[in-house]
Every structure is written in C-alpha cells, then in structure tokens.
Amino acid sequence: MKCFNHEADAIGICKHCQRAICKDCCTDLGFGLACKDTHESDVSMLNSLIENNKRAYESQPKATMFGPLFFIFMGLVFSYFGYQKGLDNLSFIIGVGFIVYGIAIFVYNKLFFKKVTTEYET
Incomplete structure (x- = not known):
C-alpha cells in the first residue's frame, strides 16, 4: 500500500479520511493516525466522542x-x-x-x- 501523497510505503491509515499515509504525512496522536496538519483536530474530536459514548454507556x-x-x-x-x-x-x-x-x-x-x-x- 502506497501513501496517497507520495509513492512511499504507507505505515497506516488516517482515522478521519481513511487514506493510506506514510511516516512523513502522518501524525501519531496515540489513539490513531491522522494526516499531518490537516485532520489532527478532527481525529481528536472523533476520539473524544468515542470516550463520551463509553462513559454514557457505562452509566x-x-x-x-x-x-x-x-x-x-x-x-x-x-x-x-x-x-x-x-x-x-x-x-x-x-x-x-x-x-x-x-x-x-x-x-x-x-x-x-x-x-x-x-x-x-x-
């Protein structure tokens, strides 16, 4: 699998846009990869929604x-x-x-x- 920006090998998939990204194009947020300088805030928001849903389900x-x-x-x-x-x-x-x-x-x-x-x- 190749990076959607480059012809380099991809190391993962952006959690927001679902595109393959290489190590130069990604940011590891600890809870998912995101396109560098593009989808970092979106992936953070997505993960906060998931955490809120988990807390709601537990209560x-x-x-x-x-x-x-x-x-x-x-x-x-x-x-x-x-x-x-x-x-x-x-x-x-x-x-x-x-x-x-x-x-x-x-x-x-x-x-x-x-x-x-x-x-x-x-």
Whole structure:
C-alpha cells in the first residue's frame, strides 16, 4: 500500500479520511493516525466522542432505574390516597396501574440491558 501523497510505503491509515499515509504525512496522536496538519483536530474530536459514548454507556444501568422508580413512587402515592378514600376510588386503581407499569419497565430494562451487555462484550 502506497501513501496517497507520495509513492512511499504507507505505515497506516488516517482515522478521519481513511487514506493510506506514510511516516512523513502522518501524525501519531496515540489513539490513531491522522494526516499531518490537516485532520489532527478532527481525529481528536472523533476520539473524544468515542470516550463520551463509553462513559454514557457505562452509566446506563443507573439511568434505567429512574423511570421505574418514579412510576412506582407515584403509584404508591396514588394508592395511598386512594386507599384512604376507599379501594374503589379511581386514585387507588391508577396507583396500582403505576406500580405494575413501573415493575414491568424495571424488568424489561434489566432483561434488555443484560442482552445488550452480552452482545457488546462478545
């Protein structure tokens, strides 16, 4: 493989433009090669996006808890006030619905995240 600028042998591929580059045309950024004086900032930005996505993915299990906990909490509040006025009250029924929905979301998130984690690791 030859450098796209020269006829010299290429040592790698620019992470931004995907062209073959020789040692005179490249800059090693430690996390990928870039065309010298052309794509260095683009490759740095690309790598920062990748790092941000990794951090977001790692925090995902915690984020999946907020929705179900909110619905269960609201279900408990509605159920409590509905129970105070009688079990046939609409508030009690809505509260039970919130609790069931919160539990269903919790179970779905756990199963989905387990599946995604297994696929991501393989």
